[in-house]
Amino acid sequence: MRFMASYDLMETVRNTQQWMGASALSLASYPAFSLVPNPMLTMMAAWGEVTERSYKRMVAKPDWGIHSVSCEDGRDHLVSIAKVVERPFGDLIHFEVQGREEKARKVLLVAPMSGHYATLLRSTVVSLLPDCEVYITDWHNARDIPVSEGKFDVEDYTLYLVDFMKELGPEVNVIAVCQPAPLTLAATAYLAEIFPEAQPRTLTLIGGPIDPDATPTEVTDFGNRVSMGQLEQLMIQRVGAKYKGIGRQVYPGLLQLTSFISMNLDTHAQAFTDQIMRVARGESGDHDRHNRFYDEYLAVMDMTAEFYLSTVERIFKNSEIAKNCFTINGHEVDISKITDVAVKTVEGEKDDISAPGQCVAALDLCTGVPEKMKSNHLEPGAGHYGIFAGSSWRNNIRPLVLKFIDENADRPKTSGKTKLAAV
Structure with a gap:
């Protein structure tokens, strides 16, 4: 596992999923298709929107987004x-x-x-x-x-x-x-x-x-369930050519995210299924509860x-x-x-x-x-x-x-x- 190829493979899979989501959203949103409404196209667009956003967040550092605060004087500073x-x-x-x-x-x-x-x-x-x-x-x-x-x-x-x-x-x-x-x-x-x-x-x-x-x-x-040798062999990879840390040995954030999600796989699967349905019905928003949580949860960093x-x-x-x-x-x-x-x-x-x-x-x-x-x-x-x-x-x-x-x-x-x- 301790090779740049394995790190790049994970990034390739992530990048491909993001591209597939973006492609599905663009294709299903083609203006000419509006002449013949089809619920499958609506679902395809919804799946594409949720998928693209999710995989894009995995390599983006979230902004603090703290612009002002209310103080004792009753004003926003x-x-x-x-x-x-x-x-x-x-x-x-x-x-x-x-x-x-x-x-x-x-x-x-x-x-x-x-x-x-x-x-x-x-x-x-x-x-x-x-x-x-x-x-x-x-x-x-x-x-x-x-x-x-x-x-x-x-x-x-x-x-x-x-x-x-x-x-x-x-x-x-x-x-x-x-x-x-x-x-x-x-x-x-x-x-x-x-x-x-x-x-x-x-x-x-x-x-x-x-x-x-x-x-x-x-x-x-x-x-306590694995040896240090097993841990190093299974979890450690080298940063690929795309980033400044090329060659540095890391525990990849994408690998950690996989562990996080696997702990509550059913809960996360249901959350994304529900979000796709909300997007299809036009009930979602850029800052709705799902997006606020997963924009942060999916944004991971390497150690x-x-x-x-x-x-x-x-x-x-x-x-x-x-x-x-x-x-x-x-x-x-x-x-x-x-x-x-x-x-x-x-x-x-x-x-x-x-x-x-x-x-x-x-x-x-x-x-x-x-x-x-x-x-x-x-x-x-x-x-x-x-x-x-x-x-x-x-x-x-x-x-x-x-x-x-x-x-x-x-x-x-x-x-x-x-x-x-x-x-």
Whole structure:
């Protein structure tokens, strides 16, 4: 599998499906056919429209689409996006709200690098903008990063987070969603020991696999069912000639998308069947519920092979975070060194990706944090997506997170001087 030919084959299949959809839509929409109405032509056009759009989205990075936000003064303020830190594998960006005073709450959202773009957290960003200065990690698609930029594994990812937190300073409140939760915890511990003045004020971990073995799910237990050799042989490919990252070994987003869809194949098949019927009846819209969801869901990005493989091996197989034996460039990170950061975990009762028990394990690891600075919330009836972007987040979890941030806003820090030279 580790050849450019296999990567290009997947892209060829995707491109062909997009072309077939576009061709079917164009042919069935030929003006002369309107003289003899035929329901089969209508269905053909509907199938073509849905198919073309779906396969086209798979290689497009979604736009943030956040143009304005309503503020306390009752006016809509324009939102612009500024890059605070630019790096080859990801940027730190800031959503600047024009014409309002800077908010006291400074929030860093750590977005997952698990196959989707950071725009997956668009609704999370929108919900926080009225009350916070929002920053987010914007990870890049590995297929667009030249091989000359080098590797990017879990240690590099963690050091990126360290640098981002140092850039934003000790008043920042970090919220890590899903996959990055273990590495964000490690980055905070690394700062606590190496550069304590730059530790965040609070750390909120949402639905992350801190201890995957606490309550295994089909997703988190996958790494235990295959060897690393099998995983590398089956999942890793080289970027084809079409992209800047030609030759880079990656875990392709299209392969990840196939895994996502196969988990709930019947549900997705029914959703697309229903959408084709809605298009045929003229009941669909460019921004209807189906298109809003699948425009984001189908937009996938490649991960570097070393990041994917090291995540499986070190986070899931070896449980290095759960066992508190994670190392960065040979330095063993000690999570117990975190003493001044208030830590909150959030879990969903019906989360089938990171089940309850996996994330709250972080609190037991933070032995240096006083109990009064620890908090956990289990959201009843919520699934994985709902705890950071659905109604459960908007109505219940978001207010609790903001309250947690405010409760620790004026708490004095006791960290001593830097123990080692900053890196």
